[in-house]
Amino acid sequence: NAGVTQTPKFRVLKTGQSMTLLCAQDMNHEYMYWYRQDPGMGLRLIHYSVGEGTTAKGEVPDGYNVSRLKKQNFLLGLESAAPSQTSVYFCASSYEGARETQYFGPGTRLLVL
């Protein structure tokens, strides 16, 4: 099993550009999450999904959109990137019996100039 994979690993954007981060999991988990990790701050939840076709806002959702058309994939979109969105983005997944035991991907490092 590959676990949780993320694409791309690293990306540089100019302010105003758009991009999509892809997360895939092969563990048949119901729950999926997008976090951002910034220096001096803990991981913060951007959006989450409790199942295929459903998404909801986390604690820092502004400037991001998500979609979960297939159970195994969770996409994070930035429509108009801003320098404040420079961060490391992590995707995670978990199953119903142990939601807090989250399996994280390797991360995507995003730099917005």
Place this chain on the structure above:
Amino acid sequence: EDQVTQSPEALRLQEGESSSLNCSYTVSGLRGLFWYRQDPGKGPEFLFTLYSAGEEKEKERLKATLTKKESFLHITAPKPEDSATYLCAVQDWLNTGFQKLVFGTGTRLLVSP
């Protein structure tokens, strides 16, 4: 909102030198405390869940304990491969009724041979 504070921010140990990491939290009602390990350039990896004061969990050289106000991660006779950032998290409610994880900023542990 629940707050999680970890100390020290960084810790340097010699191989075999035991020590403890601290995680203090403020909650209106603890629903679980979680420890994760994060290696440089990688996503966090789940270690332990603790639910009630007095509970202990062990894995190899690591032992996690929980009191009513804090948790400790004891590292006995550490090896260089234990070098990582250790993250602590508690559960909190989003206004959607979903339980999210609130992460601390972590303790960076470096074990020298």
